[in-house]
Amino acid sequence: MSARSTTGGPRRRLRALALALRTRLMTGLFVPLRRRRSAVLRYAGILDGQTVNLHAELPRSAGVPEHAEVVLRRRRRTHRAEARVHRGTAGETLVDAAVLLGAEVGGVPVSGGRWRLALRVRRGRRTRTLPLVLLEPPVPYAGPTKPMTASPVTGDRHRIGRSFRGSARIASTVANPAVEVAKVRLGHAGVSVDFRVLGTRAADPWVEFAASGRTVERPVTALGDGLLRVEVPLGEMPPRGSRPNHWDVRLRDKGGLSLRLGRRLHDVRNPKRVFAMRRLAVTPPGHPTMIVEPRYTPAGNLRMTCTRMPEAG
Template sequence: MRRAVLRRALAPLRGRLLRGVFLPLRGKRSARLLYAAVLDGQTMNLQAELPASAQPVEDAVLLLGRGRTLHEYPARVHRDRSGRFLADTAVLLGAEAGGVPVPTGATRLRLRVSSGRARRSYPLLLVESPHTYQGTTRPMTASPISGDRYRFGRSLTGSALLRRLPAVPGVEVVDVHIQHARIDVSVRLVGLEAGEPWCEFVASGRRIPAGLAETEPGVWRAEVPLAEMYPVSDRREHWDVLLHTGERRPHRVARLLHDLSDPQRVLAMRQVVVAPQKDRLMSVEPRYTPAGNLRFTCRRVDETA
């Protein structure tokens, strides 16, 4: 917490040093990032302007890694209408996604260009912070496979850094299916060891243990009878789904790994009416809370209504 406060307090000073000292000194010997984003949570997209000293350029590759462990990815070099030489590249991140393994922490980025036998590598300067997006979708904040989070940062002198943060432990919804007599919820664990998990549906003053089975590697399905969720009164009952993994606190089943700005509206599910018991009707409304947690709202239905 103290480090974060200190970092925010020093941000204006760092900005003045960057623009007043380091950019003028390094601008002619560095490639300037014009665009940097991880759009789907695991694919890094970059566009950089090459310094005038690099021209002409026949070939370019992005260098990503630490120390002697460097990964190379081809970059497309082209000239824009104003005559600038630009390099574009896209890199899949994360070994679990079939991409480059990225260690936890900060990794530097460089661009190596060549013309004939001549080669030269340039650090990438991140002058402007990544932009905030608005609309129905946005860049994903975490990998949809691993949950790992990738962020762009920069050193004191302006060099671009790719930071990898481990996944926030959680339980992600895979599928929800309401049948005539039960609810099936398929989930997968993110950043968690399964151990011997067990699940329960929880409402105010009520708890229902749910059967839990691994249907495929890493995917678990919880089942609960709808008859046990029938409201005890005419008031609505709101059921949350909790998964226990042996840790001190259970995890709420949720839908967080997406690129939607308004998941409540886009991921809305249909309300259904079922007869879980003889001569008793009940409406079941599955939905996601503002925090992304899965919730089922149940209420009695008058058969004559």
């Protein structure tokens, strides 16, 4: 048994104890003290990976503001987003906001780091900034889908959390280098794959298809809006022998970049079933009939499986 395994249990228990103590102090001390002068979040979540949805109740001292906006602040950087003020069924004053994150998608240009959230309200000539207090962090829901953990466009990750005193904040992390598949087209002549590169830049890239010591290199075409396309004729991927030949797909460039093409930015719990693609029997010129099946591995990597038809002998 390793030293890490023997110390892992006590460390986890200490972390759990510290978290429980922090939560007790937050809910039992800080939140009651701050509630009268803070906006309390009834809901806060990021369901699509890039839009923060907020639903907060204002303290009575704030009255009914004429205007409200969400303020995101990190160090000397400040950004604002519009919010909507309305009355609840019990006469309370509520504020709703949907804040799009990421300059690439036309939203607030947040970057890596922790951003504090606050609510700025205006009533007449008086302007007031209220802390946004988060009583409970978002809880994952059950079902065939789940909240997106990253932006489907940029790959950046945004997570809602709270400070020691209960103030809501957003922790943003820039995308890890990855190649996200957008679409796969399988035809009798070949396969084309549309994809985008996230978290890095590729200099004069190409795509490599590799199986059992064989490699096929194909050029990349730019489609616009960050999309790239690669096409490979099936005549270059005939199976050898009776066993299936599995072709893995990688993006490479002259700088040494090597990334698997795959599909990871999604909200489904069973991607293998949801993203299943059709199989197709094709007969490339000069080759026996074969079955081609594009699919995703459990890790989300794109793989092309080519198998000789039994009738082809």
